[in-house]
Amino acid sequence: xxxxxxxxxxxxxxxxxxxxxxxxxxxxxxxxxxxxxxxxxxxxxxxxxxxxxxxxxxxxxxxxxxxxxxxxxxxxxxxxxxxxxxxxxxxxxxxxxxxxxxxxxxxxxxxxxxx
Amino acid sequence: xxxxxxxxxxxxxxxxxxxxxxxxxxxxxxxxxxxxxxxxxxxxxxxxxxxxxxxxxxxxxxxxxxxxxxxxxxxxxxxxxxxxxxxxxxxxxxxxxxxxxxxxxxxxxx
Numbered sequence: 440x441x442x443x444x445x446x447x448x449x450x451x452x453x454x455x456x457x458x459x460x461x462x463x464x465x466x467x468x469x470x471x472x473x474x475x476x477x478x479x480x481x482x483x484x485x486x487x488x489x490x491x492x493x494x495x496x497x498x499x500x501x502x503x504x505x506x507x508x509x510x511x512x513x514x515x516x517x518x519x520x521x522x523x524x525x526x527x528x529x530x531x532x533x534x535x536x537x538x539x540x541x542x543x544x545x546x547x548x549x550x551x552x553x554x
Numbered sequence: 555x556x557x558x559x560x561x562x563x564x565x566x567x568x569x570x571x572x573x574x575x576x577x578x579x580x581x582x583x584x585x586x587x588x589x590x591x592x593x594x595x596x597x598x599x600x601x602x603x604x605x606x607x608x609x610x611x612x613x614x615x616x617x618x619x620x621x622x623x624x625x626x627x628x629x630x631x632x633x634x635x636x637x638x639x640x641x642x643x644x645x646x647x648x649x650x651x652x653x654x655x656x657x658x659x660x661x662x663x664x
Contacts, residue, residue, distance in 0.1 A: 479562070481641050481654030482598065495651060530597060543652060545597035 441465065443546030445531050451552045457519040460549045464512070464533030470494075472543065473506055473516050474530040482530055488514065521553045555580050560642050560655035567662055571632045575658045577625040577642030587618055589627050590641040592657065598641055601627075632662045 444463040452458050464471050469490050474482035485504065487494040491511040508514040518525055528548040534541045560577045567573045587604035602609065604616040604625055615628040625642055639657040646653070
């Protein structure tokens, strides 16, 4: 079974530029998550989708971050404009259901460096 | 106060040693608990769920104390391959919103 796919794996941009990340979850997984992991910290949830609807985006900095999952399968996360503090690994995860004991499977992440 | 607190370490132990990690959580409504493992520059992967009665998986034992809002992970007979960061994870009641601790780094040396 293929895992969660993410691209690109690495991205270097200058501050105030825009960047987009792509995620393709495990086939059949209805729930998709985007996390931000800053060096030395644990992942922090940015947004959670159930199919193509947003379940939780309370920690998404909506003035610069946006995400969509239009067809309920793959998803994109965009930052516009980027700030230095956005340098982090952006992890996508998916699970088959939104139940509390359901395992989340993570993709390899996109490492973003903002200069 | 952080929602999930862990000692960041690193814990340096020799092969064969027993090592224990602790974690505390602040939200008493937390419903389920996990330990995830994250290797350097890799994604987190589920190590084990933590159940109220305690549970064991090979060399790994997890314990939960709801009254004290405390979770532990015990690793017996440490292997070099156990070197990683161990993330304590708490899921709030009713929906799958995982809150991660900062992780505890373990280094097992020969």
